[in-house]
Amino acid sequence: MPGLAIVAPRPARCVSVAVATNRGRGGSQDDMDIHETKLGPNVIASVKDLKSGVKWGTATIVRNDAANLDGSVRVLHLSVADHVDMLYGRRVKGVPDQSRWIESYTIPGQCVGVRLPGSGEPAAPPQRLYAIASTPYASRRDSAYVDASLIEIVVERTAGPADAALADMGPGAQLEVTQVIGRGFCSLLDSYNGLTHAMEEGRNLVLIGMGTRGMAALRSALNWQPVLAHASSGRSVAALYVAHSAGRAAFVTEWDSWREAGMRLRPLYTNPNANVDDEAVVGNGHGGSSSGGGDGSSELDAGRAMELLQFGLFMGEGGFDGVCGGSAGSASFLLAGLPGELASGLAKQLSAKGVAYDHILFAQSDFF
Known part of the structure; x- marks a missing residue:
């Protein structure tokens, strides 16, 4: 297995997250039906x-x-x-x-x-x-x-x-x-602040994906020629990928090519000791997981995922600035596959570390 997976120690206290709210612009009942109080206007327009x-x-x-x-x-x-x-x-x-x-x-x-x-x-x-x-x-x-x-x-x-x-x-x-849907990775508040704009500004990129759904979205970015050129030009491109285990992790055969292009990839396993043929996936029983919804059989534990992300982002070698490739204000974050409460909780923590909200970009498929 290429690379070294990060397995964080379990803290004694669970991390609590809250849903970030963005008060809508007043509007129709249709806006209320799609929760405009919780989603930004860019997502509302796409819906x-x-x-x-x-x-x-x-x-x-x-x-x-x-x-x-x-x-x-x-x-x-x-x-x-x-x-x-x-x-x-x-x-x-x-x-x-x-x-x-x-x-x-x-x-x-x-x-x-x-x-x-x-x-x-x-x-x-x-x-x-x-x-x-x-x-x-x-x-x-x-x-x-x-x-x-x-x-x-x-x-x-x-x-x-x-x-x-x-x-x-x-x-x-x-x-x-x-038909093709959405505006790609972009801010919930302003569609102009998207992936292309972040690279035009010369910003470092940190991609965070959870489960199969998250990695599918990240893969299209990590293999995209402008992102590859961005990494080879000296800009920092790092990716954190939360998966169940090494046997369930997706696209492992492509990880080395991303690293050879100058990107840094860190897998974070919620069940690092699971066997390849282990059918039991530890889940939290709630819908909206990045690995899929439905019967919950492939959901990843959101609390455990938050622990791993906090460890990978803030407690690894070089600290948060090391992940960002410089100061927090110089990086844009791309999030994919994270459930709503986990995504909003992580966004709050990133903001507290100096990342502007309009530099936190989301894959819009997570909101449907």
């Missing part, structure tokens, strides 16, 4: 866009690959139907009559809704969103010479019936997917 304009299309599974040692995490390679007619005329030659599906995928952190065929109404919003795990560059490159849009999503066999059904599907099986 409204999704509710008013969801479009389902057909996707075919091209490959289904294992992404971890025990095979419970699967990478589904999807081919989204994307036939675009070309217009020809006296003044127009070879111009597409509409944009391709893949053209909406521009930045890591965007996501799609996925469901089994015939399992919902044509305009029904998705019950859950899946982060696109391939990078925008790789997806556009692979889609350039085919009449389809090619992306990758990640599912976990133990994350409930829906994920289990997806994990068992083989090449040729068909799904329904939405």
Whole structure:
């Protein structure tokens, strides 16, 4: 197993976290229905866009690959139907009559809704969103010479019936997917403060992912060419990944390539002594885990995750400044897969250490 996993000692006292509130701008009942008092206006806009304009299309599974040692995490390679007619005329030659599906995928952190065929109404919003795990560059490159849009999503066999059904599907099986959704990693308060803006400002990056859902979103950022160039230019790029155990950790084979690019990756295991074939996952029984919802069988313990993150961020070698690659004010934090209370509690702790709230960026798939 590459790298050294951090296993924190258990403190005698549990960490309490509180839900951060952002008072809405007064507004309609629809705003209240989607908890505007707890989510920023950037997320509210994305929810409204999704509710008013969801479009389902057909996707075919091209490959289904294992992404971890025990095979419970699967990478589904999807081919989204994307036939675009070309217009020809006296003044127009070879111009597409509409944009391709893949053209909406521009930045890591965007996501799609996925469901089994015939399992919902044509305009029904998705019950859950899946982060696109391939990078925008790789997806556009692979889609350039085919009449389809090619992306990758990640599912976990133990994350409930829906994920289990997806994990068992083989090449040729068909799904329904939405259009690309969200604005990538960005601040809840201001969509301009996103991943691209952080790199344009020359900020160091700290990526924090929890469970399979979190790592899927982080992978699209860690493999993205602008982030790789950012790391090779001398900027600090660090990632903390909370997983159940070494056997359940996703994309281990890619960790060395990220480190060779100048990034620092620290796995944090909630059950470091679990066997590879151990089916028991310690959970807290609450929904909204980054590893998935459903029956709770793949949830990670939020209290234990907070302990590990506090240890990895604040008590490791070099302290918090070492993780940030400099002062806290020079870094932007990307969070993915953290349950709401854990995310808000961690955001408060980061703010207390000098990180501005608008430099804490979230993967929007966590809020659906």
